[in-house]
Amino acid sequence: MEKYLEIIKNSYSGYWNYLKYELIDLNHWDNYFYGLIAISLLVWALEILFPWRKHQSVFRKDFWLDTFYMFFNFFILNLIILIALSNTASAFFNDILGVIGLSLHQLQLFDVDDLPRWLGLFIFFLISDFVQWNTHRLLHRVPWLWNFHKVHHSVKEMGFAAHLRYHWMEPVVYKSLLYIPIAIIGGFDAQDVAIVYFFAIAIGHLNHANLGWDYGIFKYVFNNPKMHIWHHAKKMPQGVRYGVNYGLTLSLWDYIFGTSHVPHDGRDIELGFHGDETFPKDFVRQEMYPAFSKRKAPKH
Numbered sequence: 426m427e428k429y430l431e432i433i434k435n436s437y438s439g440y441w442n443y444l445k446y447e448l449i450d451l452n453h454w455d456n457y458f459y460g461l462i463a464i465s466l467l468v469w470a471l472e473i474l475f476p477w478r479k480h481q482s483v484f485r486k487d488f489w490l491d492t493f494y495m496f497f498n499f500f501i502l503n504l505i506i507l508i509a510l511s512n513t514a515s516a517f518f519n520d521i522l523g524v525i526g527l528s529l530h531q532l533q534l535f536d537v538d539d540l541p542r543w544l545g546l547f548i549f550f551l552i553s554d555f556v557q558w559n560t561h562r563l564l565h566r567v568p569w570l571w572n573f574h575k576v577h578h579s580v581k582e583m584g585f586a587a588h589l590r591y592h593w594m595e596p597v598v599y600k601s602l603l604y605i606p607i608a609i610i611g612g613f614d615a616q617d618v619a620i621v622y623f624f625a626i627a628i629g630h631l632n633h634a635n636l637g638w639d640y641g642i643f644k645y646v647f648n649n650p651k652m653h654i655w656h657h658a659k660k661m662p663q664g665v666r667y668g669v670n671y672g673l674t675l676s677l678w679d680y681i682f683g684t685s686h687v688p689h690d691g692r693d694i695e696l697g698f699h700g701d702e703t704f705p706k707d708f709v710r711q712e713m714y715p716a717f718s719k720r721k722a723p724k725h
């Protein structure tokens with residue numbers, strides 16, 4: 426136990442050093458902080474230039490709430506949890522394997538270091554997107570996970586920053602499940618991870634933006650605003666219980682596994698979920714949800 430605490434502590438101090446470095450060195454290409462701001466400003470500019478819902482304010486409903494979420498989640502929380510968890514998980518996983526006389530290295534199916542760089546990058550991207558697509562399905566299917574995911578679905582008016590409105594438990598769930606396949610494959614380097622990360626952030630911002638785009642024929646490969654808005658629809662299609670269009674970066678999985686649903690132009694559909702009228706509206710109570718939230722007795 427002490428060992429794990431030590432690892433968590435070390436990864437945190439490592440993270441703060443890294444953070445300082447990232448904020449000071451503007452020329453560092455994989456600078457997460459400025460990368461996020463640049464992508465956000467770009468997608469926001471596109472929203473202003475080519476709005477889908479023309480009446481929607483440039484500072485739409487919950488713009489500042491979501492902007493706060495964006496920095497909180499992406500910058501502070503996501504990376505801290507990611508780094509602490511991955512080092513701890515790695516040590517924990519190795520210990521368990523050690524008991525049965527294996528090491529993590531032996532478990533690796535193959536090492537992407539043996540492959541051409543672009544192929545390693547492509548494999549990393551495909552696997553992480555597919556694992557996250559499955560995780561997203563779980564968030565909708567498992568009731569206690571859905572409680573956390575409701576925060577993301579409480580968005581009533583879409584705009585780029587809605588992308589990063591999510592409960593602090595979400596990265597814990599996503600990164601834990603993502604860790605295992607990534608450890609088994611092995612050999613990915615930080616720069617590859619950064620490229621994939623930025624690409625995912627850009628596509629994710631676009632998915633939530635006030636833009637009526639679907640990228641033409643590429644809609645069968647990449648998730649897009651016209652598709653993702655149906656994921657946020659308040660009214661579920663007939664016969665569907667949990668949700669549709671679970672895609673993060675790729676829409677491909679929804680087309681392959683039959684969970685795609687784009688019946689018509691969803692520009693003006695109502696967003697949210699059943700019962701969102703009583704869902705907390707502020708950051709603190711959303712982050713605490715479902716704790717301390719009064720459960721209203723269903724009316725009959």
Ligand SMILES: [Zn+2]
Nearest residue numbers: 561565574656
């Ligand atoms: Zn969802």
Ligand SMILES: [Zn+2]
Nearest residue numbers: 577588633653
């Ligand atoms: Zn969304």
